[in-house]
Amino acid sequence: RSMTAQEAVVLAGADYNVIQEDVYDQNGILIPGYKVNLRDDNRKALGVVGGRYSVVQNMQAVDTLNYLMGAGLEFEAAGVAEEGRVFFVTARMPERVIVGDAYIPYIVIVNTHDGSGAVKIFIVPNRMICNNQLNFMTRTAQRKWSAIHKGSVSDKLVQARQTLGLMDTYLTNLEDQAKVWAKEDFYEREVQKALDYVLKVDEAKSDRQKRTKDEMREQIIECMHADDLYEFLDTKWGFLQGVADYVDHCEPMRETKG
Numbered sequence: 001r002s003m004t005a006q007e008a009v010v011l012a013g014a015d016y017n018v019i020q021e022d023v024y025d026q027n028g029i030l031i032p033g034y035k036v037n038l039r040d041d042n043r044k045a046l047g048v049v050g051g052r053y054s055v056v057q058n059m060q061a062v063d064t065l066n067y068l069m070g071a072g073l074e075f076e077a078a079g080v081a082e083e084g085r086v087f088f089v090t091a092r093m094p095e096r097v098i099v100g101d102a103y104i105p106y107i108v109i110v111n112t113h114d115g116s117g118a119v120k121i122f123i124v125p126n127r128m129i130c131n132n133q134l135n136f137m138t139r140t141a142q143r144k145w146s147a148i149h150k151g152s153v154s155d156k157l158v159q160a161r162q163t164l165g166l167m168d169t170y171l172t173n174l175e176d177q178a179k180v181w182a183k184e185d186f187y188e189r190e191v192q193k194a195l196d197y198v199l200k201v202d203e204a205k206s207d208r209q210k211r212t213k214d215e216m217r218e219q220i221i222e223c224m225h226a227d228d229l230y231e232f233l234d235t236k237w238g239f240l241q242g243v244a245d246y247v248d249h250c251e252p253m254r255e256t257k258g
Contacts, residue, residue: 005065009058022035035050181237201213
């Protein structure tokens with residue numbers, strides 16, 4: 001039997017509630033407009049927040065995923081960091097297949113109590129089990145939903161359920177489209193035309209910049225001819241995967257903030 005959301009929270013030691021109390025200065029004078037978030041089990045102060053901050057309990061956050069349990073969702077890992085200021089839970093979705101390649105998508109929920117961030121729900125392609133991974137995935141996840149701790153966060157979590165409900169449809173459509181692209185021809189002429197568009201070179205650019213574009217073109221074509229993409233050579237899917245492989249693994253020509 002798979003864990004329920006509530007069991008995941010308890011096993012992670014995150015079954016505490018967060019309460020709010022007034023903030024006073026060192027002379028015992030009330031500081032208006034602020035509250036302190038406390039754990040109700042040990043009175044640990046988690047953070048000072050604005051007066052409009054809305055608490056989302058950990059149980060409340062994971063309950064967002066409970067309705068997906070019937071669709072094969074399984075809770076795998078949960079934990080707390082920074083003495084309870086951060087809570088996360090990872091749930092595994094059923095295995096899916098894109099043109100022969102199996103993958104397992106995961107849903108991650110992150111809830112904070114120190115005022116540092118919103119409630120976040122995001123989809124990642126790998127299992128998250130530690131705080132280091134949490135920090136990395138929070139920054140890099142491409143598909144995510146979030147709600148700040150203000151107003152009716154409960155209503156926003158209902159919207160999150162609706163958004164997640166569209167996820168299965170999205171993944172199914174992606175798989176269907178991939179099957180189509182894997183059968184559609186995309187020969188050298190089309191590849192060169194597409195690369196001309198993607199790597200358009202302004203004639204006013206320097207010779208060095210033009211050589212850089214030529215090198216990028218060669219590397220993308222090399223990626224398209226990789227052994228693991230050979231069966232998709234000369235197809236739209238093979239071209240897309242070659243470009244994706246280049247973007248994911250090739251070092252940038254010049255390091256910048258972007």
